Amino acid sequence: MSERAISADVIVIGAGMAGASVAAGLARTMKVVLAEMEAQPGYHTTGRSAAVFAPSYGPDGVRALTRASRAFFDAVPEGFTDVPLLTPRQILMIAREDQLESLDALIDRMSGEARVARLGAAALKEHQPLLREGYAAAGMLDTGGQDIDVAALHQGFLRLLKARGGMLLTNAAVQELAREADGWQVQTQAGTLSAPLVVNAGGAWAGAIGRLAGAEEIGLVPKRRTAMMVAEPDGFTRRDAPITIDVQEEFYLKPDAGRLLISPADETPTDPCDAQPEEIDVAVCADRIMTAFDLDIRRIESKWAGLRSFVADKEPVIGFSRVVPGFFWMAGQGGYGIQSAPAAADLAAALVQGKPVPGHIADQGLDPARVAPDRMACAA
The missing domain is CATH 3.30.9.10 (D-Amino Acid Oxidase, subunit A, domain 2)
Structure with missing residues (x-):
C-alpha cells in the first residue's frame, strides 16, 4: 500500500481536549488535519478526567479562560451534543x-x-x-461549580471538526517534523502531512514534539x-x-x-x-x-x-514559538484543560490566524502574554 500524503492549511498534533477543540475552531476557516497517535482520541488524559467546572480553581490566566468558557457551556453550537454539558456540583x-x-x-x-x-x-x-x-x-x-460531561464535550468538538470539513487521523504518531521553505513536513505512522502551520497539542508528549520541531524548551x-x-x-x-x-x-x-x-x-x-x-x-x-x-x-x-x-507557573502555554516559524504551542493545560477548553481554543484559533484576542476573553482581563511561550524564557 502506498504511503498517504496529505496537505492542509494547518496540522494539529494530538486529539485530546486541547487538540480537538482548537482543530474544530480552526476548521471554521481553514483546512485542518488532526493527527492522533492512539486508535482512540483522548485515551491518555481527556478520557480519564473527572472534570468539574470550577471558576475558583487555578492560577489567574486559567480562571480568566474558565470564566470566558461559561457562555459556550451554556449555549453550545447546534448539533454539538444532545446532553447538557454542565450539571450543578458545589x-x-x-x-x-x-x-x-x-x-x-x-x-x-x-x-x-x-x-x-x-x-x-x-x-x-x-x-x-x-x-x-x-x-x-x-x-x-x-x-458556582458544575460537573462537566467530559466525553460529550470532547466528542462534540470532534463532531464539529468533521462537520466543518476537518480530517481526523488516528494511529498517526509523529515520527519526524521538518521545516521546509513552504512549511512543515510531518512524518507520521499514517503517512506524510504537510502544512504551513503546526499546532502542538500533544499533551504529555508536547515537550517531545517541540524537541522534534527544534522549538524552545518550555519546561513541560x-x-x-x-x-x-x-x-x-x-x-x-x-x-x-x-x-x-x-x-x-x-x-x-x-x-x-x-x-x-x-x-x-x-x-x-x-x-x-x-x-x-x-x-x-x-x-x-x-x-x-x-x-x-x-x-x-x-x-x-x-x-x-x-x-x-x-510548566512552572501552572498556566497553559498558548502561542507561536519564538524559535521556529509556524510552530504553535497549545500545551501545559494541567488539571484545568477541560473547564477552560472552549475559551482556550478560541484564543489559540485567533492567535494562529493572526486575529485579535476575542472579546469574551479580553473582557475577562486575560493578557495573551500571560500564556505566551516567551514568558518561559523570562522565567528561566
Missing part, C-alpha cells in the same frame, strides 16, 4: 486547624470572582455528611494523577453533595453515579507514558480519605491514572 474546600491560613488566603483571593462563603465546622457537616467529626475546622463553599513536566472508585457507605443519600477538596489539594472526594470517586490528588513527575496507578498512591489515597471522612474502605472497585502536564 465545591467545598476544607481545612484542618493547621490549614486555616491557606483557607483564608483562598477565600480572600476568590471572593471577588466567585460565589464563595466561609463555613464553620458545624456547617460543613450540613453540606458534606461524610466528614469525620473533628477533622475540618472550616471550609469554603463555592456554589507530565505528572501522574491517581483516581479510584469505592462503594458508598450504607444509607448514604447525598449524591448531590459537593466535591470535597483539601485546601492544600492533598485529596478529593466526589459522589459519582452511585459510588464515590476519590483521589490523593498526587502530582508525581513522570515520563510521557500510558500511566497506570501505583499501589503506594492507592494506599495513600485510602489513608487520607479515611482520615478525613467517616468511611471504611475495604475494596477498591476500580482505579486508574492519567497524566496532567504543567
Whole structure:
C-alpha cells in the first residue's frame, strides 16, 4: 500500500481536549488535519478526567479562560451534543486547624470572582455528611461549580471538526517534523502531512514534539494523577453533595453515579507514558480519605491514572514559538484543560490566524502574554 500524503492549511498534533477543540475552531476557516497517535482520541488524559467546572480553581490566566468558557457551556453550537454539558456540583474546600491560613488566603483571593462563603465546622457537616467529626475546622463553599460531561464535550468538538470539513487521523504518531521553505513536513505512522502551520497539542508528549520541531524548551513536566472508585457507605443519600477538596489539594472526594470517586490528588513527575496507578498512591489515597471522612474502605472497585502536564507557573502555554516559524504551542493545560477548553481554543484559533484576542476573553482581563511561550524564557 502506498504511503498517504496529505496537505492542509494547518496540522494539529494530538486529539485530546486541547487538540480537538482548537482543530474544530480552526476548521471554521481553514483546512485542518488532526493527527492522533492512539486508535482512540483522548485515551491518555481527556478520557480519564473527572472534570468539574470550577471558576475558583487555578492560577489567574486559567480562571480568566474558565470564566470566558461559561457562555459556550451554556449555549453550545447546534448539533454539538444532545446532553447538557454542565450539571450543578458545589465545591467545598476544607481545612484542618493547621490549614486555616491557606483557607483564608483562598477565600480572600476568590471572593471577588466567585460565589464563595466561609463555613464553620458545624456547617460543613450540613453540606458534606461524610466528614469525620473533628477533622475540618472550616471550609469554603463555592456554589458556582458544575460537573462537566467530559466525553460529550470532547466528542462534540470532534463532531464539529468533521462537520466543518476537518480530517481526523488516528494511529498517526509523529515520527519526524521538518521545516521546509513552504512549511512543515510531518512524518507520521499514517503517512506524510504537510502544512504551513503546526499546532502542538500533544499533551504529555508536547515537550517531545517541540524537541522534534527544534522549538524552545518550555519546561513541560507530565505528572501522574491517581483516581479510584469505592462503594458508598450504607444509607448514604447525598449524591448531590459537593466535591470535597483539601485546601492544600492533598485529596478529593466526589459522589459519582452511585459510588464515590476519590483521589490523593498526587502530582508525581513522570515520563510521557500510558500511566497506570501505583499501589503506594492507592494506599495513600485510602489513608487520607479515611482520615478525613467517616468511611471504611475495604475494596477498591476500580482505579486508574492519567497524566496532567504543567510548566512552572501552572498556566497553559498558548502561542507561536519564538524559535521556529509556524510552530504553535497549545500545551501545559494541567488539571484545568477541560473547564477552560472552549475559551482556550478560541484564543489559540485567533492567535494562529493572526486575529485579535476575542472579546469574551479580553473582557475577562486575560493578557495573551500571560500564556505566551516567551514568558518561559523570562522565567528561566
